[in-house]
Amino acid sequence: MLTEGEVRALTAFHGEQTVSELATNLDRSLSYTSELVERLETTGLVETRRQGKTKRIRLSDAKALELLTDLTQQYSHIDWPELLSGAAIRVCYYLDTPRTATELARRADVHRSTVHRALAPLQHRGIVYQTDDGAYALND
8 A cells, every 4th residue: 555655756756857856846855755766666656767876766657657647637636645545546546447345345455444435535526426336436
């Protein structure tokens, strides 16, 4: 599961950046940002390369990042890092098609109550809705 800091870092990326530039954008220390980048690289969400002594970072082409980018662009007024930390981002990943809470729980490997709890704030904002048959779906 991603922390709020990791989601915040992912939404702060603009092309390729150095660790120092990302730290400045996040208003965090260089050591904190370096650790954050290492965790994101381990999960496959960012890629790094060395350019001399400088470490350059860019988002990977993971499907989850494509979905996150789409959401942040469509609903730019929402504080996504707060909403998508923890299990919420794992649950949302499987909303590529309408799915029941049971299906989402099984795929995201969380309890059904976690699915409901994770999606409730998104429902209140009109981003996610429940279909007539009880499945959750992303609002277009």
